[in-house]
Amino acid sequence: MPKLQIFLAEESPSTHDLTDEKVTVGRLPDNTLQISDESISSHHAELVHENGVYHLHDLGSTNGTFVNGEQVTDAILKEGDQVRFGKVDSVFSEDMLPGASQPLPETKEIAAQAGAASARPVDFVNTSPFPKEVRGRDPVGIAATVLAVLGGLGFAAALYGVYLLMQAPGI
Secondary structure, eight states, X not given: OOEEEEXXXXXXXXXXXXXXXXXXXXXXXXXXXXXXXXXXXXXXXXXXXXXXXXXXXXXXXXXXXXXXXXXXXXEEEOTTOEEEETTEEEEEEOOOOTTOOOOOOOOOOXXXXXXXXXXXXXXXXXOOSSOOOOOOOOHXXXXXXXXXXXXXXXXXXXXXXXHHHHHSTTO
């Protein structure tokens, strides 16, 4: 049985079986399929089952009817067509009969080629928010480290001298 799956932004998708020969889509309650969205016209479009296929007719809607991204006034729907009424997306599907099959899509031979070079493009710009780490000698940092080590050694020598003086007999 053909179906129309409607995707509303705030709700989970809803699936509607297309059981009637003519299904009207619109915002008003007198439509077969009522969609409460401000982008949908009062009587937006209709789906008519003729000669084994569904025809989609836009009824002069304000925001248009689209099939697979193209605005249409009339279209024949096929399995998997993406239909948009105003700003509301939907997908048309036909349940296949048991044993029926769809033809496979045609395949194309694609030849893979290795890259000629792996150098950075000439116009490459790094957009990282983190600056690149620069590795080099920092003379101020080296001097500060040397002074800290010498100061630590001097302090340790002074403590050792005090210790020796306290251990000396008679002082």
